[in-house]
Amino acid sequence: MYKGFICKRFLHLHKRILSRAKVGGGNGSGNVSDTLELSTLLEAIDRLESTFALYDKDFRLLFANKSAKKAWPRLYSALEEGLSQEEAVSQEISAQFPNLPNNEFNRAVTHTLETLNSGRPQVISARGGRLYQTFFERLGDQGIVGIGIDLTELKTKQKQLQQLADENHRLANIDSLTKLSNRRHFVAQIDELIVQRERTAEPFAVAILDLDGFKSVNDVYGHPAGDELLRQAAIRIKAALPDDAIIARLGGDEFGFVYTNNPTDMALAALGQRICNDLSAPFNLDGDRVYVAASIGFAKFPTAATSRSLLFERADFALYHAKENGKNQAVIFSAEHELRIRHQANLELAIRESDVEDEFQLEFQPIFDVEQQTVVGVEALARWHHPSLGKLLPGDFLDVAQSTGQLQRITPTLMRKALSAAKTWPNTLFLAFNLSATEVITTGYVHELVAIANDNGFPPHRLVFEITENAMIRDSSKVVTVLNKLRRHGVRVGLDDFGTGFSSLSHLAEMPLDFLKVDQSFLTSIQARKKAAAAILQSVCDLSKTLQVQTIIEGVETQQQLGIVQKAGVDLVQGFFFSRPMSAVGIERLFAEDQDSPASTAQLIFSAKN
Numbered sequence: 001m002y003k004g005f006i007c008k009r010f011l012h013l014h015k016r017i018l019s020r021a022k023v024g025g026g027n028g029s030g031n032v033s034d035t036l037e038l039s040t041l042l043e044a045i046d047r048l049e050s051t052f053a054l055y056d057k058d059f060r061l062l063f064a065n066k067s068a069k070k071a072w073p074r075l076y077s078a079l080e081e082g083l084s085q086e087e088a089v090s091q092e093i094s095a096q097f098p099n100l101p102n103n104e105f106n107r108a109v110t111h112t113l114e115t116l117n118s119g120r121p122q123v124i125s126a127r128g129g130r131l132y133q134t135f136f137e138r139l140g141d142q143g144i145v146g147i148g149i150d151l152t153e154l155k156t157k158q159k160q161l162q163q164l165a166d167e168n169h170r171l172a173n174i175d176s177l178t179k180l181s182n183r184r185h186f187v188a189q190i191d192e193l194i195v196q197r198e199r200t201a202e203p204f205a206v207a208i209l210d211l212d213g214f215k216s217v218n219d220v221y222g223h224p225a226g227d228e229l230l231r232q233a234a235i236r237i238k239a240a241l242p243d244d245a246i247i248a249r250l251g252g253d254e255f256g257f258v259y260t261n262n263p264t265d266m267a268l269a270a271l272g273q274r275i276c277n278d279l280s281a282p283f284n285l286d287g288d289r290v291y292v293a294a295s296i297g298f299a300k301f302p303t304a305a306t307s308r309s310l311l312f313e314r315a316d317f318a319l320y321h322a323k324e325n326g327k328n329q330a331v332i333f334s335a336e337h338e339l340r341i342r343h344q345a346n347l348e349l350a351i352r353e354s355d356v357e358d359e360f361q362l363e364f365q366p367i368f369d370v371e372q373q374t375v376v377g378v379e380a381l382a383r384w385h386h387p388s389l390g391k392l393l394p395g396d397f398l399d400v401a402q403s404t405g406q407l408q409r410i411t412p413t414l415m416r417k418a419l420s421a422a423k424t425w426p427n428t429l430f431l432a433f434n435l436s437a438t439e440v441i442t443t444g445y446v447h448e449l450v451a452i453a454n455d456n457g458f459p460p461h462r463l464v465f466e467i468t469e470n471a472m473i474r475d476s477s478k479v480v481t482v483l484n485k486l487r488r489h490g491v492r493v494g495l496d497d498f499g500t501g502f503s504s505l506s507h508l509a510e511m512p513l514d515f516l517k518v519d520q521s522f523l524t525s526i527q528a529r530k531k532a533a534a535a536i537l538q539s540v541c542d543l544s545k546t547l548q549v550q551t552i553i554e555g556v557e558t559q560q561q562l563g564i565v566q567k568a569g570v571d572l573v574q575g576f577f578f579s580r581p582m583s584a585v586g587i588e589r590l591f592a593e594d595q596d597s598p599a600s601t602a603q604l605i606f607s608a609k610n
Helices: 003-020 032-046 066-071 073-080 085-096 102-118 152-173 183-200 214-221 223-240 265-280 308-324 335-352 394-403 407-422 443-455 469-488 504-508 520-527 530-547 559-568 584-590 599-609
Strands: 051-055 061-064 122-125 131-138 144-150 204-212 246-251 254-259 283-285 288-290 293-301 330-332 360-369 374-386 390-392 430-435 463-468 492-498 515-518 550-554 572-574
Touching (some): 102 131, 183 204, 265 293, 360 584, 394 407, 430 492, 469 492, 520 559, 530 559
Parallel strands (some): 374 430, 430 463, 492 515, 515 550
Antiparallel strands (some): 051 144, 122 131, 204 293, 360 374
């Protein structure tokens, strides 16, 4: 900022200066005002923090201020001694960098001379590690003026600001717990990789990894232990991958990585299995040996998808299938998965556009008391009769209905239909009606269903809401609150699909239950181990009695299974051996002969089967 002003001033005074100035001052003739003007100007220049020097046309020093001599003392000492520009520069560089090798020294001298003579602004170093922005400008044929602005503090602040910016960038892109990339950085890296690979169509694979059993570690050992497990898991995942792999913690116990080195199905399968094996080994958490497993979903670019969002979606779809089929494994998104996605999309569209009143119907299956040989209740089972897809069972559409929010339309309609049918049954029978996990944790929604029962004049003690174990895993405290409110209304509660989840025993004691329904797969599996079958069933029955709830075994299909059930002392049974699900008309016919007591009907069925 001093350059323009000082150069203009010296263009006006340069003739006087050159005629009178000597090194360190001037003693030529002139009037007092000129002398005062020159001396005042030189004193002011001498006090500047910026460097200032004046040379003749051959670069012989005429004047240098204190700042210039302090910045490059050997240079100006040599120039005052009458040495050449090259000699003076050589001495200054030698003094600043005494251990510089000869070839580097020569390059430094050449570069500095070119800088001084180029006339372009340059940044050069000075004593004490200071930096100056220098300007050298010829004053016609009269001489050269050189100015240097001290940039040291500015450069220091710039460096500090850059370090701060780098740290902020690091913090914005790194997961603080595991020191891996975070989701934001992971997504950005995949976007960059897609841009690169779009030109060459060179494949790579995106993987999403989820730890199985991590929630239990948090629940049992606490969140600090869970954090330590995540740190150790991150180390194992990183160790199993190539150095150039992109790895991130996406959130919670979910990790992601990108494999770029020829991701054939065989290579990905081997890599996935290796990571699963590494993560299944025990973790040491402050002396406790803890076990988890891992499920991995892979999606390849460009065969599975060409956009980052679709790669994520399809890797997540493959992860879902890995979990659904046993966990502790890796699944690669395939053409079969593509067909399932299209089917799912068609199903979502169909359920959104469905006529609930017309298309959704109910079938009913009796529930029998084994000892009394009496029908005690009937379960309502949803069926979707779609014009083109045909008859669909809950397993075919329940997840889609739940994820799309269509259960809010479907369940109340089915509830009214079930209550309408149950009005014609003997008043000793209860109606079992299934609720999804989402519905159970929504207090207002459950109250709406109770209101529907009240509006239809159906006694609440005859209504049983069955919930699945998944509801407890989602939010056990909220579920317990909702179930207690239901029981205060007089409604009874049953736990469906017992034996298929992970946390049944830990939650059973706190749940307000009336029925414990054992899943069909449980009965099938223990039939294969005949010696243990009776003991296992007996244990379940004993547990039910301890909890003061009734046991229902579903899926009884053979005389042999019925024998196992009877010996174990099971309270209630349900299954094809006695009755397949039937329409409301079928149920009416079943009880047509004796409206007051279904016992005779049940006894006929039992006698026929026995």
